[in-house]
Amino acid sequence: MxxxxxxxxxxxxxxxxxxxxxxxxxxxxxxxxxxxxxxxxxxxxxxxxxxxxxxxxNPFSGFWRNAEPADAASRLPQAVKLPGLTGPVQVAYDDQLVPHIFAGNIEDAVRVQGYLLAQHRLWQMDLMTRKTSGRLSEILGERTLPIDRLSRRRGTGFAAENALKGWQKSPESIRLLEAYSAGVNAWMEQMTPAEYPLEFKLLGYKPEAWTPLKTALVYESMVETLCSRDEDLASTIALEQFGLETFDMLYPEWMPGQQPIIPDTGQWKNIRADIPASTKPANADLSGVSEVDPTLSADRDLDGSNNWAVAGAKTRSGHPLLANDPHLSLSLPSIWFQVQIHLPEHNSYGVALPGVPGIIIGFNENIAWGMTNVGQDVSDWYKIAWADSAHSAYLLDGKTQPVEWRVEEIGIKGKPALRDSVRYTVWGPVVYDHLADHALRNCALRWISHDMPERNAFDLFLALNAGKSYADYQKGMANFDCPAQNFVFASRTGDIAIQVQGKFPIRKKDQGRFIQDGSQSANGWLGFIPQDQVPSMKNPSRGFVFSANQHSTPPSYPYYYCSPDFDDYRGRRIYDRLSAMSDVTVDSMKTIQLDNFSIRSGDALPAMISLLDRSKLDAEGTEMAAQLAAWNGSYEPGLLAPTLFEVWFDSLYRYTWDEMYTLREVKKDILLPDSWRLIDLMKNDPGNVFFDRTATPARETARNVVQESFQAMVTHFRQNPKEKTDWAHAKGFAIRHLALIDAFSRTDVLVGGNRNAPNAISKTHGPSWRMIVELSNPVRAVGVYPGGQSGNPGSRYYDNMVDTWAAGAYNELLLLSSPDAMPPARKLTQQTFSAQ
Amino acid sequence: MKQSLLTILFILAVGQLCRFGLPWWAVAPIGAVAGWLFPQMPVKSLAAGFIGGFLLWLLQALWLDMGNEGILSGRIGSLFMGLSTAQLLQVTGLLGGLLAGFGCLTGRWARDLVVQTAKAG
Structure with a gap:
């Protein structure tokens, strides 16, 4: 110009x-x-x-750029260059944005899987690794420092490093991990800053290259979620407070009437476990353990899951059926990503974890598998006898041992990094010694996930993806250590099975329930349960297998089962439903997954109503009592009764266990009894001393406490009339964005359910994937999860399955034999990946 | 009037280069160039630059929002104290307008350091 x-x-x-x-x-x-x-x-x-x-x-590179065209998926490029591929790979997307990958070999498939996960879920993958490795503060600043410090001190990064070392022993695993990383990085390399996922722009940071260690970190985040719970401190305080006899009355380890996963059929008669006698009470010097604890354990709102398989003899079609719904903390983007992986030798479909190659829960043309978490406690605390005042050495069997130091450098946005030195003992890290008044400050954590895996979890998932028979499943199982899972199985040849698989410490009775003396190496675990003795069951005559995180075995199993979770209401309900069913279909499986009935409430309510003196109630109370008396214990979204019951039961629980709540007020983190103890005492020992409220001069019994808690409930709703609403609204369920950004969360989802019902939807947790597979020819499957395949809040596939899930509906899952086999009505687009 | 129109058109046209990875503040120097090339009364330079930047950012955002069917703007709006999509678009335009407007004025006055412009306008 x-x-x-x-x-x-x-x-x-x-x-x-x-x-x-x-x-x-x-x-x-x-x-x-x-x-x-x-x-x-x-x-x-x-x-x-x-x-x-x-x-x-700025609309050219800011958030507006993430406002992808609503039909973006059908505009994806037809040809994609992905270096390292050994042949062309076809990817066909269906209408739920599920990629169906058709590759010539597993390495190519996994490379493309990495690329696709990066394309759809990159920020989530980054966040999960940051959380596990204690690197949140690098992007979020000082406010997340306590979280980072705790994950560093618990050694989750250390655990991931060890897991990777274990996996590296298998050349095939490491090849797959590297192919996956290369796929993720190939996506990142062609991405411009304008195309960064929205959260990177919002938080103002950049994605980093992917590595196999990051895959291990994502895997460890599942381990942390699933097997990091223990009640050692809380139980120790309870034992100290009440003495042995009362402790046993309050916290028994076996709930009468429960259905263990594997019943005793005489299969353990010949096992000679040869275990020394009980060590209860804990032989540690516990002085000082129950001092002020700044962090109380959270309320008992736990993760849990259901799975089961039904033999052909019980189904209408004559083919086995398999169902799984893992209950996890629900989030957006979702924890799961659906994918099909088709190879010349096998063809599987299911859900993958963003950041981890392969399919975790799913099915192929011959078998289906699913998982629930094993409730077994695999983390124990040992009190250290320090040898010097600087705590640089400790006593073990009378000898002085130096601590090993692991220096953690925690980057903090806008501040100099914090260098934190963590003491490692023979047991594991001393987690809490940075907090001067923490009850566990002199205790070391012995945690199974710190152990380098002797076996390779990837081999299991590869075996399941490729499995054809029960023998393949068995062979695969033998490779899996951690996090221990109840693996349910069904095959087209008619087998059903379940196995409690993991690396389980052999313990003396009561070992691991309390804080132990760390000065004696004899207090360590006695070894691990041999693989041929882990509980398992194949083709039982009752025609089904199932699990719901309950006790693996009855007390006759020769090894001690230590667990912080003894309630078994979901398991009992599933057992009752499956026992009563015949002519089972996919639809009847759905009714169990969506079953809102809680045996806990069904048990407790009649006892509470019968102890309630309704003549003493005012008009409002009488009306509420009538509503409750007419309720059957099913947490249906439109009912008021569950709302009333929850407040009543909560008051009853607090009035009964006021002894514990008084201690918790002064920050003593004492163990709270399972709710079945309260229900049992109310029915069978209404005069128990715990019903007496210590704050009142009178001597209360169950009858008084029931009456007073009912009054408290009436008063509560009088003072908070807005809370007197149907269960779906009262529950306050929400699916939160991973960074807790409300604008990217779904807080408008109205659902029923309760954590003690098979449909275990609580405020924040719930079925993270519902899957039902019929092992017919061809295999038929339905599934849904509360989210969407895209991690972009600007995509219509960000939360498109939430409403389907909330309505109790399912999508047909397409296990295609070729990209062209996709029904045209469900096809979005198709891409060809090649190296050139 | 003609200078103003040229300023606006220049910003809208050259502003399209922002698609190719220019930094977010590139609209300010583009405005400055327009201010230099199309001299007029400083207040008109400021106004024309503002309108050019406003339209450049607003139209680009509007285009993306329409293709997206408003999915993202709804969510971002609630992130920013419940702004509606229209308000988000206005804020976007305002920011682009301010950057380009003051850039344009700077360019206009930079020209005066070199070139004598008598009674422009």
Missing amino acids: TIRRRPFEMRSPYPYLRPMRFIRFFFAFAFTGLLVWLLQSPQQVGDKPLPALGAFF
Whole structure:
């Protein structure tokens, strides 16, 4: 472009001699610069951090760029270059944005899987690894420092490093992990900053290259979720407080009437476990253990899951059926990602973890498998006898041992890094010695996930993906250590089975329930249960196998089962339903997954109503009592009765166990009894001393406490009339965004269910994947999870399955034999990946 | 009037380069170039630059939002104190307008340091 000079213009010989011009130019320049500077600094509104507004609002590279076209999926490029592929790979997307990968070999398939997961879930993958490795503060600043410090000190990063070392022993595993990483990185390399997932822009940081260690970190985040619970401190305080006899009355380890996963059929007669006698009470010097504890254990709202398989003899079609619904903390983006992997030698479909190659829960043309978590406690605390005041050495069997130091450098956004030195003993890390008044500050954590795996979890998942028969499943099982799972199995040839698989410590009775003496190596675990003695069951005559995180075995199993979770209401309900069923179909399986009935409430309510003196109630109370008396214990979304019951039962629980709550008020983290203890005492020992409320002069019995708690419930709703609403609204269920950003969460989902019902939807947890497979020819399957395949809040596939899930509906899962086999009505698009 | 129109068109046209990885503040120097090339009364430079930047950012955002059927703007709006999509678009335009407007004014006055412009407008 040429500049046309106007006739009245002329060059000024000395423009710089005209200070006014210079000053006004300078001010305009400075003001523009200031504007740019202001808009590129992150802002703070109240306590809410806001991103740098300029970069975030700029429509060419800011958030608007993540507003992908609503039909973006069908506009994906037809051809994609992915270096390292040995042959072309076809990817066909169905209408739920599920990629169906058709590859010539597993390595190519996994490379493409890594690429696709990065494309759809990159930020989630980054966040999960940061959480496990204690690197949140690098992006979020000082406010997440306590979280990072705790995960570092618990050694989750250390555990991931060890897991990877174990996996590296298998050349095939490491090849797959590297192919997956290369796939993730290939996506990242072609991505421009404008295409970064929204959360990177919001939080103002960049994604990093993927590595096999990051896969191990994602895996460890599941381990942390599933097998890090223990009640050693809480039980020790309870034992100290009440003495042995009362302790046993309050916290028995076996709930009468429960259905263990594997019943005793005489299969353990010949096992000679040869275990020394009980060590209860804990032989540690417990002085000082129950001092002030700044962090109380959370309420008992746990993860849990259901799975079962039904033999052909009980089904209408004559084919076995398998169902699984793992209950986890629900989030957006979802914990799971659906994928099909088709290879010349096998063809499988299921859910994968973002960041981990392969399919975790799913099915192929011949078998189906599912998992629930094993409740067994695999983390124990040992009190250390320090040898010097600096705590640089400790006593073990009378000898002095130096501690080993692991230095953790925690990066903090906007601050210098924090160097934290963690003491490691023969047991494991001393987690809490950075908190001067923590009850566990002198205790070391012995945790199974710190052990380098002797066996390779990937081999199991590969075996299941490729499995054809019960023998393949058995062979695969033998490779799996941690996190221990109840693996349910069904095959097209008609077998059903379940196995409690993992690396389980052999313990003396009561070992691991309490804090133990760490000065004696004899207090360590006695070894591990041999693989041929882990509980398992194949083709039982009752025609089904099932699990719901309950006790693996009855007390006659020769090894001690230590667990913080003894209730078994879901398991009993599933057992009752399956026992009563014949002519089972996929639809009848759905009715169990969606069953809102809680045996706990069904048991407790009649006892509570019969102890309630209704003549003492006012009109409002009488009306509420009538509603409750008419309720059967099913947590249906539209009912008021469950809302009333939960508040009543909660008050009853607190009034009964007021002894414990008084201690918890002074921050003593004492163990709370399982709710079945309360129900049992109310029915069978209503005069028990625990019903006496210590704050009142009178001597209360169950009858008084039931009456008073009912009054408390009436008062509660009188004072909070808005809370007197149907169960779906009262529950306050929400599926939260992983960074707890409300705008990206779903808080409007109205569902029933309860954590003690098979449909275990609580406030934050619930069925994270519902799957039902019929092992017919061809295999038929349905499934749904509360989220969507895309991790982009700007995508229609971010939460498109939430409403399907909430309505109790399922999608047909397509196990395709070729990309062209996709029904045209369900096909979104197809891509070809190749190295060139 | 013509200079103003040229300023706006220049920003809208050259602003399309922002698609190719220019930094987010590139609209300010683009405005400055427009201010230099199309001299007029400073207040008009400021106004024309503002309108150019406003339209550049707003139209680009509007285009993406329409293709997206408003899914994301609804969520981002509730992130920013419940702004509606229209308000989000206005904020976007305002930011682009301010950057381009003051950039344009800077360019206009930079020209004065070199070139004598008598009674422009």
